[in-house]
Amino acid sequence: MTVHPFPIRRTTYNIIMYRTKTCGELRLANIGEKVTLAGWVQSIHNLGALTFVDLRDRYGITQLAFNEDASEELRQQAGRLGREFVVQAKGEVAERYSKNKNIPTGDIEILVTELNILNESLTPPFTIEEESDGGDDLRMKYRYLDLRRPNVRKNLELRHKFAFEVRRYLDQHGFLEIETPVLVNSTPEGARDFVVPSRMNPGQFYALPQSPQTLKQLLMVSGMDRYFQIVKCFRDEDLRADRQPEFTQIDCEMSFVEQEDILQMFEGMSRHLFKALKGIDIPELPRMTWADAMKYYGSDKPDTRFGMKFVELKNNQPDNASREIVESIFPAGFQVFDDAAYIGAICCEGQAVYSRKQLDELTDFVKRPQIGAKGLVYARVQEDGNVKSSVDKFYTPENLEVLKEKMNAKAGDLILILCGPDAMKVRKQLSELRLEMGSRMGLRPKNKYSCLWVIDFPMYEWSDEEQRLMAMHHPFTSPKPEDIPLLDTDPASVRANAYDMVVNGVEVGGGSIRIHDAKLQQKIFEILGFTPEQAQQKFGFLMNAFKYGAPPHGGLAYGLDRFVSLFAELDSIRDCIAFPKNNSGRDVMLDAPGPIDQKQMDELCIRLK
């Protein structure tokens, strides 16, 4: 991505010329020009009679030189400078005696004739360079200094370009950007709400939107047809590296569409973004059913930068992911396999070189509490084609040959096997192992992108905590028409017209075709355990609207922060947010949240417990 040089020019409104050029644009071609620069002092090199000052702004670094021609007064001024002082320098562009190949302006310098210190600065608490010596916490406390660093600045520039290209694409396709309110009301289901007390309505609370979901559906009822909004959303849940309490969605909705229309429209948007921002032509997005994603990758957001798909060696519990019984390929004899309901394996190409110690370490990895496997069975295919495994004493070479063929393994490959009583749990464990092996084998480079649609999500998932079915997506998602009869007989197996876009194992967006029929919506609320009164109270506005001619509609929402993080190849979404919150949801720079005055509390009729 290129940043356009700031077009500095004299205008009638800009009488005071702080600068005529930026610190990033001067080249050999400018030699002899008289220029004025302004910026921050990056570094000072005092060689006695000779002083160099690197001046930095958003656009780059330009060296100021104070040499033998400089007046005594100028040299003394230069001697008073410190890091991060704000200065204005006037002088002539000259070719350097010794050039710096590391920066674009490295061929020239400014022979300074006038220096004005516009502001002084304390010594910053960390170095303001590409690789800072400051820790995360410190840099967040002084985020305004952290943002002076070129890499953080570049992330924000990329984010700007990303949002800009989103607007360009959606505008070209007839979408209207419409703002929806931030003060709305609390919704059942979903995440915890951030709430805002209402002074004029004592004892009553607004809630900040977790997403503008219902509002955009109302816009469809209004006939707005194609809507989008780049909008802040709020969820009061615990944070992660890829999760912030306030985050930005690209929220979209269309009327008179089926799932196919949505997938194509937004596949087009992703293609546009990859092309415009990364110069990458991405192939047509493959579509994978949720059932296949779970069966072959153990995840609803598979990282498809690499293969290593699961092979089911046994499954005696047909479920939503694998609807058929798979007889064990192993004869009885090994208690652990005999007792397991599910046995799954991955084949790691060329990894038979793993030593006993490394395999023990992998075993420890899958036994960690957050993964929770009981153990790991491995089998190495040796150079002679024979299989050497950790279960040799239970099985014959012929048994292991069957395994090798089933896994499509060849000499030098390593087969890793997990098993257990619950297929879904083992799949999740195997998924963690697959990702770990993929990382170790260098198959997940950040600059390689693999995108896909995961489709046909289940409508519901069982909540142990609530002891009831919960909407997997949200309660406004429509079931697949052919599965509607199952709503009465087997709701857990009903599939939804819901879809996620997954990039490199990250869910960057998701959506669904909505229910536009008030009666069907009523039925879905019933299955979710709402009484008609509760449904009316919480979603009456939507149900009423649906009685006045709701068009068929659907849409999706992208997580802007996550998508930008992928493009910027970041580990954490915090790095593409100007002022992010920390792990505990605090803004350490503002020291928010904080207490409020008793007077405010009284006005709001709020008393602390």
Add this chain to the structure above:
RNA sequence: GGUGCGGUAGUUCAGUUUGGUUAGAAUACUAGCCUGUCACGCUAGGGGUCGCGAGUUCGAGCCUCGUCCGCACCGCCA
């Protein structure tokens, strides 16, 4: 709500295993020297509530308990 790791100079860290003299390094900062630096170089100097509190001990940066803070993860996140 839970698990793990961490908190020592402005900053990044070592020191904690085995408690024991004046707590170190690098970098940053200050001063001096240096005519082509760009990780400048050389010399000297200043800089510490070892997160906080309690306990054990003749003695605690080090051991114990509690607590606060940070990071990663599990639960949670329609």
